[in-house]
Amino acid sequence: MSDAADGSPVTAAANPPQATGAPTPLSADDVGFPRYTLPPLKGGEVFAMSSHARAREALEFGLSITDSGFNVYVLGEDRSGRMTATMEYLDTVVQNRPRPADWLYLNNFRRPNEPRPISLPAGVGRKFRDRMGQLVVQLREALSRAFSGEEYQQEVNRAGEKVRAQVTERIEALRKEAKEHNVDVVQSPRGMMVVPIDAAGQPMDPEQIAEADRPQMEESARTVAEQLSTVNRWAARQQMELIDWVQEFNRQVASDAIAGTIDQLNADFQAYTGLTRWLVELREDVLDNIAIFRPDVEGAPPRPPSAMPEGRYGVNLLVDHGDEDRPKVVLEANPTYQSLFGSIEYRQVGGILDTDFTMIRAGALHKANGGVLVLRAEALAANPMLWVMLKGALRDRRIQMEEFHRASGIPIAGAPRPQPIPLELNVVLIGAPRWYYAFFSIDPDFQTFFKVKADIDTDLESSPENLATYGAMLQIIAKRHGDGMYLEDEALQRLFGMAARWAQDRRKLTSRFEILEDVITEAVQFRDADNGPAITCAMVDNALNQRRRRNARIEDLMHRSIAEGQTMIDTQGTVVGQVNGLTVRDVGDHAFGAPVRITARASIGRSGVTNIERDVFLSGPIQQKGVMVLQGFLAGHFARRFPLSFDCSVTFEQSYGLVEGDSASIAELLAILSDLSGIPLRQDLGITGSVNQRGQAQPIGGVHYKVEGFFRACQQAGPLTGDQGVVIPAMNAVNLIVNDDVSEAVKAGQFHIWPVQTVEQAIRLFTGTEPGAPDHDGLYPPDTVYGRVTRQLETFDRILAERHSEAR
Numbered sequence: 001m002s003d004a005a006d007g008s009p010v011t012a013a014a015n016p017p018q019a020t021g022a023p024t025p026l027s028a029d030d031v032g033f034p035r036y037t038l039p040p041l042k043g044g045e046v047f048a049m050s051s052h053a054r055a056r057e058a059l060e061f062g063l064s065i066t067d068s069g070f071n072v073y074v075l076g077e078d079r080s081g082r083m084t085a086t087m088e089y090l091d092t093v094v095q096n097r098p099r100p101a102d103w104l105y106l107n108n109f110r111r112p113n114e115p116r117p118i119s120l121p122a123g124v125g126r127k128f129r130d131r132m133g134q135l136v137v138q139l140r141e142a143l144s145r146a147f148s149g150e151e152y153q154q155e156v157n158r159a160g161e162k163v164r165a166q167v168t169e170r171i172e173a174l175r176k177e178a179k180e181h182n183v184d185v186v187q188s189p190r191g192m193m194v195v196p197i198d199a200a201g202q203p204m205d206p207e208q209i210a211e212a213d214r215p216q217m218e219e220s221a222r223t224v225a226e227q228l229s230t231v232n233r234w235a236a237r238q239q240m241e242l243i244d245w246v247q248e249f250n251r252q253v254a255s256d257a258i259a260g261t262i263d264q265l266n267a268d269f270q271a272y273t274g275l276t277r278w279l280v281e282l283r284e285d286v287l288d289n290i291a292i293f294r295p296d297v298e299g300a301p302p303r304p305p306s307a308m309p310e311g312r313y314g315v316n317l318l319v320d321h322g323d324e325d326r327p328k329v330v331l332e333a334n335p336t337y338q339s340l341f342g343s344i345e346y347r348q349v350g351g352i353l354d355t356d357f358t359m360i361r362a363g364a365l366h367k368a369n370g371g372v373l374v375l376r377a378e379a380l381a382a383n384p385m386l387w388v389m390l391k392g393a394l395r396d397r398r399i400q401m402e403e404f405h406r407a408s409g410i411p412i413a414g415a416p417r418p419q420p421i422p423l424e425l426n427v428v429l430i431g432a433p434r435w436y437y438a439f440f441s442i443d444p445d446f447q448t449f450f451k452v453k454a455d456i457d458t459d460l461e462s463s464p465e466n467l468a469t470y471g472a473m474l475q476i477i478a479k480r481h482g483d484g485m486y487l488e489d490e491a492l493q494r495l496f497g498m499a500a501r502w503a504q505d506r507r508k509l510t511s512r513f514e515i516l517e518d519v520i521t522e523a524v525q526f527r528d529a530d531n532g533p534a535i536t537c538a539m540v541d542n543a544l545n546q547r548r549r550r551n552a553r554i555e556d557l558m559h560r561s562i563a564e565g566q567t568m569i570d571t572q573g574t575v576v577g578q579v580n581g582l583t584v585r586d587v588g589d590h591a592f593g594a595p596v597r598i599t600a601r602a603s604i605g606r607s608g609v610t611n612i613e614r615d616v617f618l619s620g621p622i623q624q625k626g627v628m629v630l631q632g633f634l635a636g637h638f639a640r641r642f643p644l645s646f647d648c649s650v651t652f653e654q655s656y657g658l659v660e661g662d663s664a665s666i667a668e669l670l671a672i673l674s675d676l677s678g679i680p681l682r683q684d685l686g687i688t689g690s691v692n693q694r695g696q697a698q699p700i701g702g703v704h705y706k707v708e709g710f711f712r713a714c715q716q717a718g719p720l721t722g723d724q725g726v727v728i729p730a731m732n733a734v735n736l737i738v739n740d741d742v743s744e745a746v747k748a749g750q751f752h753i754w755p756v757q758t759v760e761q762a763i764r765l766f767t768g769t770e771p772g773a774p775d776h777d778g779l780y781p782p783d784t785v786y787g788r789v790t791r792q793l794e795t796f797d798r799i800l801a802e803r804h805s806e807a808r
Contacts, residue, residue: 025752032743033497039464044472046085051460051511062452071427076456079514090329100370105316109285115357123322129315146257167235181220304349306356327371332364377431381439459503490537501737551590563716570683571717577675581667582688582706593709597653600671604796605647612651626662632693645797662690663700677788681766686710689729695759697729725752
């Protein structure tokens with residue numbers, strides 16, 4: 001049994017994690033760019049990679065179901081080929097589907113402001129439009145011949161003459177009778193009127209009528225005037241009957257003139273029920289509107305196109321699939337209501353706005369009807385009202401066109417309100433996961449209309465099959481820069497290594513292969529005549545180095561600050577309660593690692609670990625959780641017999657921004673244990689990693705950036721000593737792919753990377769002292785780190801107990 005300074009036993013936590021021996025540093029082959037056995041390249045289709053296989057299966061499933069609601073959301077990280085791969089796949093899917101129907105709008109003669117949609121087989125719409133254009137010309141010619149012919153004019157003239165003769169006969173009879181009563185019916189500028197006449201039958205002035213004859217003359221004039229009114233009414237009826245007869249005669253003449261033309265058209269399209277019904281209505285409308293075929297009167301105001309035969313009987317071929325052999329895959333990259341649902345155009349006629357059904361324009365929904373519509377999720381999320389309208393269209397399965405942009409404007413007489421078109425298509429939304437989870441998935445209607453999620457993995461196994469496809473894709477990308485261009489094997493190796501680095505896993509490749517496309521494009525700029533069509537590894541390295549040069553200004557400033565001592569980082573010696581933690585900074589287009597000094601100062605108290613970052617609101621919740629986990633570790637190891645009687649402030653020195661994440665929790669724990677034990681920590685080491693309450697090292701992200709950041713700090717402080725290095729969680733070893741300068745230093749023994757499984761292994765590396773393994777009674781040896789920590793904590797507790805006793 002070991003005793004503390006005051007004679008009390010030094011105890012350990014029950015069943016603590018057993019400290020293992022000193023870790024073995026990783027070799028250069030374990031940390032440098034991995035090398036691959038390059039298989040024969042094949043394929044090159046994005047969806048052939050395993051990272052995209054799940055998404056391909058989901059797409060295939062969603063597109064195979066015709067029921068509404070089985071639309072698809074394809075989600076994948078940026079630059080993962082989610083758009084290009086999906087479009088390529090959709091193009092192959094629709095090849096086996098039948099051609100969708102043409103859609104056209106025709107005049108609704110009964111309700112002209114509600115044009116009628118008609119569906120026709122692909123290619124028939126164009127034929128019908130062209131035939132209708134010919135029909136209007138034929139009708140105009142046929143009607144012109146019919147109504148300008150001599151026979152027509154003679155027939156109309158005979159009817160007119162007959163009516164005029166009958167009216168004349170009635171008027172003459174009335175005049176004869178009137179003259180017998182010394183009055184007559186004469187024509188005046190005011191029309192027919194009754195006047196007195198003398199014995200010679202000549203009109204006379206009323207003043208010349210003898211007073212005795214006046215009553216009789218007035219009575220005769222009144223009687224004749226009544227009879228004249230009767231004749232006039234009869235003549236008006238005759239005139240109306242003549243007009244009706246002429247109209248009916250015109251209809252008959254027109255009907256005979258147009259019958260053959262329309263009958264032939266009807267016969268040619270009799271297989272299409274909607275058209276034959278409309279052509280019957282067309283015949284009647286032509287007969288009712290013969291006048292619109294007459295040429296404009298010279299000097300008359302121009303008629304709007306909608307009042308011309310070409311407008312009234314035109315065909316608005318809204319969607320024409322005549323040149324296609326399969327449905328369309330329509331990508332609407334930046335959707336608006338008009339681009340998606342269609343619009344109505346307007347024209348100026350005589351200073352006023354005019355429109356009709358021929359000015360209706362198709363939207364993406366019309367064009368993709370029967371096929372697939374592809375939308376960018378971020379564009380739709382930026383327009384919530386458009387999302388509401390799209391859901392309505394999918395719910396009702398029809399395309400209803402509205403003019404929302406004119407809602408607050410002056411109504412335009414006769415503006416069409418097109419009847420809706422049935423909607424039958426697949427909608428595919430494509431976007432990053434952030435849009436899926438932040439906007440769409442929280443909408444309760446989303447799962448009703450988008451029941452299929454096609455999820456692209458962020459990375460893929462570096463299996464021979466994936467390497468073969470991945471490499472083929474990269475070679476295809478290289479070939480786009482010129483005939484015969486190709487990547488040499490070493491260039492492929494480097495690109496595969498970068499893909500693994502970006503995936504942060506030596507066993508995998510990033511699915512964001514389009515980032516490598518940028519690297520290839522940049523590498524091509526370093527071609528010279530000696531390379532020919534080959535893209536070499538040196539060219540790729542040049543591209544990567546130039547990219548870092550462009551984007552690393554902030555990184556260089558930070559490391560210059562470390563080298564000049566303005567940011568205090570020690571890379572040699574030992575210090576109590578001080579350790580080099582490792583951080584990652586991401587400035588958007590560039591991520592890099594840099595060390596940060598973490599210190600701990602312990603004293604007598606009851607508060608335990610105090611996170612200074614939390615107290616000044618510079619700590620995120622995950623970072624604070626990591627500190628609270630340390631409190632649990634310390635309590636489990638040292639508070640089994642007496643309470644933890646200490647205060648210990650922990651902070652990131654010279655850090656003035658938000659601190660988030662728990663990847664510094666092992667470093668914080670080492671600083672606390674060092675200050676409590678009085679055992680100094682090596683400053684030629686940096687450490688990163690999370691720790692749980694049992695002292696096990698947990699993996700973190702960005703490990704290669706952190707290693708490279710500390711390596712650079714050591715380089716700038718002077719020649720590498722051969723003892724410097726970085727401690728990482730053992731589970732992060734597979735995530736480590738460092739640049740060549742680091743791996744070469746590791747190979748030369750000038751720099752080391754130690755993987756640790758527990759905090760005890762880290763203690764050995766940083767202190768050169770045993771952490772302290774409990775004996776069979778669970779007591780720590782007094783000369784170990786844990787033993788010295790226990791004695792210090794017991795001392796703090798005894799002092800507090802004595803002061804409390806004195807205070808009473």
